[in-house]
Structure formats: structure tokens, C-alpha cells
Amino acid sequence: LNQYHQLGQTPVTKDSPLPKQMNLKPLRGQGVSGVCVGRFHSIVWTVDRVYTVGLNAGQLGHQKGEKILSQLSQVALLRHTELGITTVVCSDAATVCLTTKGDVFVLHDYRCRKIVSKGKDI
Numbered sequence: 437l438n439q440y441h442q443l444g445q446t447p448v449t450k451d452s453p454l455p456k457q458m459n460l461k462p463l464r465g466q467g468v469s470g471v472c473v474g475r476f477h478s479i480v481w482t483v484d485r486v487y488t489v490g491l492n493a494g495q496l497g498h499q500k501g502e503k504i505l506s507q508l509s510q511v512a513l514l515r516h517t518e519l520g521i522t523t524v525v526c527s528d529a530a531t532v533c534l535t536t537k538g539d540v541f542v543l544h545d546y547r548c549r550k551i552v553s554k555g556k557d558i
Contacts, residue, residue: 440476441506442490448506462487462508474526481521486511486533495530497543513548514541534558 437451444458458480460468466482473479477490487508488496497511514521520536531543540552552558 440491441504442473442475442477444478444480444489444506444508446507458489459507462510469521470524472524472526474528476528477526479524479526479531480508481524481533484516484520486514486521486524486531488531493529494546495526495528495543497531497548498546500546511543511548513543 438445438449441448443452445452445456446459463480463482466485469481469483471478471480476493477488477496480487486497487510488498489505489508490496492498492503492505496505497513498505498509514533521533522536523534525532529544533541538552538555538558539550540555540558542549542551
């Protein structure tokens with residue numbers, strides 16, 4: 437199903453019964469490190485950037501406003517050149533990002549919060 441455009445496909449369709457590649461043009465040739473999906477959104481990350489698409493209910497890391505993002509959009513709150521992204525996980529209400537420095541960021545309620553700084557053995 438693609439009710440909230442969470443599949444990140446262009447052109448946007450109601451559903452996609454067969455596998456189809458996401459529109460990765462916003463990544464501008466960067467290699468994909470990983471993908472995770474929730475019921476209403478999808479997340480793609482590279483070594484230093486996080487991109488989200490789908491229903492913006494506060495878990496995408498974008499400002500309140502546009503309810504549905506139809507294309508992958510970079511999370512500006514995590515736009516740091518020294519930030520290395522190692523893992524991203526998500527639920528329907530939040531997204532959690534782990535960095536190479538051991539920092540943990542939570543995207544929730546239209547904000548980005550650092551909840552762990554330089555954590556060891558995460």
C-alpha cells in the first residue's frame with residue numbers, strides 16, 4: 437500500500453503490488469547504507485545523511501507543515517558533516533539514529549533530540 441506515499445516511488449501510485457525501486461534522485465549518487473520502514477513512512481540513510489518519505493506525523497525529522505512527503509527528503513536536523521550514521525531504526529511514531537561517535541538521536545514530535553552522547557557498546 438502507498439496511501440501516504442511511503443514507498444517513495446515516482447510517479448505516486450495508490451499501491452505497488454510488485455517490487456519497484458524507490459526514486460533515489462534526492463541522494464545525488466550517494467551509496468545507500470540502509471533502509472528501514474514503518475507502516476506510514478520509509479527511511480533511507482547513507483554514511484552521513486538520513487532521508488525520509490511518507491506521512492509526516494513528527495517521526496520524519498521535518499518541521500510540522502507538509503503532511504505527506506512524496507519524495508525522499510534529507511533530514512536537516514541531522515545535517516552535520518562530522519556525523520557518521522551507522523544504524524537507523526523506526527516505529528510508527530519515532531525514528532532513532534545511531535552515529536559512529538555513539539550519539540543517539542530520536543526524531544519524534546517534529547523535533548530531533550540527542551538522548552545519548554558518546555555511548556559505548558551500543
